[in-house]
Amino acid sequence: MADRAHPVTEQRHAALRSPLPEHERDLPVDVHWLRRRAKMFSAVSGREFHLVTDLAAYASVSGMPYLSHYAAQVYLGPKSARLKVPLMAMNLGLVTTREEADRALAHETMHLVVPSYGHKTAAFARAQLLLDKVGQLAAAPA
């Protein structure tokens, strides 16, 4: 899910385009902004998830160590007892800009929506679609 070690996967991930205006892309990520943004990804994907930035809490709930080189990761629960609302952990030590956060949110939300896509081209096309929809949502009058 979060194994972005493969160079092709890294490349596809890095090519995801955030809909944020240029002057916002490099702004730091604070938890309030991240939570609002995560809700938008949840809204456009139709998939609920809990955002977790406390990696120790995530590890204790999921029963799996959080690998420190992972920017983000999702946890669906054991096969026999899937969580109604999956967890999405985000490592704010690695995800430091809003542009990076957008990419990570899109990437992980994509895994929740189309888990069978893995890291194929189609997977990143879906992630980009989610980003584009979040951009439209952000631009829509409240």
Ligand SMILES: [Zn+2]
């Ligand atoms: Zn992935």
